[in-house]
Ligand SMILES: Nc1ncnc2c1ncn2[C@@H]1O[C@H](COP(=O)(O)OP(=O)(O)OP(=O)(O)O)[C@@H](O)[C@H]1O
């Protein structure tokens with residue numbers, strides 16, 4: 001199957017001399033949900049901006065549905081809807097006017113019925129005559145989504161859609177994304193959070209310092225990234241593990257006061273209950289316990305090392 | 309051509325104008341009235357006639373041009389600068405629309421606003437003095453050409469400006485002095501000969517002179533030259549816009 005977006009050898013060096021992207025190659029499949037995961041300044045927004053035509057690339061090329069995004073920009077851009085990272089909206093326009101504006105801008109005939117349904121789906125219809133400056137941050141985010149969907153795009157970019165969004169809206173948003181996904185829309189979203197990528201995406205791309213480190217099916221990646229550690233703090237330090245605990249592959253800290261268990265949150269079972277019973281049976285008593293997850297940064301470092 | 313895009317840009321720019329109609333119109337009308345009171349009545353009572361036209365009437369074309377130029381530049385430069393400033397320009401840039409379509413939408417709206425404003429000022433002027441327009445068609449032609457060229461000029465300034473200071477810089481430092489020194493309120497023949505020569509380098513002189521000719525058939529320079537100048541200015545602005553389009557100037561980086 002031909003990818004809907006094909007990114008080839010894409011690099012971007014800003015006028016300031018900063019290289020934001022270096023040699024990115026990526027195929028995005030028609031109809032998939034792809035999450036781009038990466039820390040601040042990784043180049044996620046830059047990548048999206050180039051595909052959408054907001055920023056010019058330095059070298060390399062992007063095709064959308066087989067057409068070059070520079071030469072055939074009219075065609076490629078008409079397929080794309082973009083929800084930007086920042087809440088960039090005018091102040092004095094009404095919600096209704098701004099979505100009508102967006103639709104027209106993308107060359108579509110007016111269609112009040114479609115836009116009405118869209119605003120209803122986003123719980124914005126009762127706000128349709130409000131001025132944009134009167135809306136809360138979450139509502140503004142919804143308006144941006146409505147604007148991006150106003151011209152019925154085949155591809156939707158969501159740049160950090162959950163920044164500053166409460167649990168409720170996040171749930172709504174994922175529901176919307178799933179609905180669009182079902183109707184065949186390709187969705188690319190960026191995020192800082194593994195959990196988010198895990199919740200919604202089919203595939204995950206990890207990007208750091210302008211480089212696309214890997215792209216993989218979520219399930220493969222989650223096994224790698226979903227590791228957690230449980231630290232058991234002992235009342236009495238030990239220097240050797242009891243035989244009965246051998247199957248758990250525990251590590252002993254240098255001072256012998258801590259046992260560290262690594263498990264996978266995405267697995268069927270974590271094995272924690274069994275471990276605690278075994279610890280108890282072995283006659284060890286616990287002072288405290290805590291769990292920790294590798295931060296995204298640690299994982300990136302690990303990935304970088306693995307790649308080097 | 310993405311006609312829908314041009315339509316919505318034009319429509320929503322104009323909508324904003326209607327929504328703030330009182331502000332948009334009140335200030336030029338009030339300042340024009342003030343000019344009439346000060347220049348027309350106070351000074352005009354001492355200056356009898358210029359080239360056979362009473363002073364109060366003589367200054368009308370200059371007054372209209374003064375408003376037209378400043379308003380065209382202000383409207384067009386602000387119209388494109390503001391989305392740049394707030395960041396909403398991202399949407400226009402990600403849309404399937406060419407630079408020329410953007411220009412037609414924004415400059416068309418700014419020029420329309422100025423045209424409406426110019427007409428209102430003429431009507432206001434008519435309340436103060438008796439206006440007889442000798443060549444209405446030429447008058448309209450000058451009016452429309454001026455609205456379009458200076459809106460284009462304003463658009464260029466709006467794209468070029470990276471902050472509010474720069475946005476004000478050219479209108480304040482260049483345009484306003486040129487308008488005042490371009491014979492808005494006097495005939496160039498009233499100046500000492502040396503200054504008359506200097507004034508010939510002021511492009512606004514040609515505009516005002518041609519516009520005034522269409523009212524009274526009196527002019528500082530010949531009408532043909534006036535027309536040539538304004539068309540030259542229009543073409544120059546178009547050339548700059550075309551160059552900006554080619555290079556993606558200040559938009560795509
Ligand atoms: N217009 C610009 N001029 C110069 N440098 C820029 C510009 N825009 C972004 N950068 C730089 O490019 C790098 C990548 O920025 P980008 O916005 O793409 O990151 P990001 O992955 O979206 O980060 P975040 O998660 O914080 O949104 C950063 O180091 C940033 O400082």
Ligand SMILES: [Mg+2]
Pocket residue numbers: 044045046085159
């Ligand atoms: Mg970003």
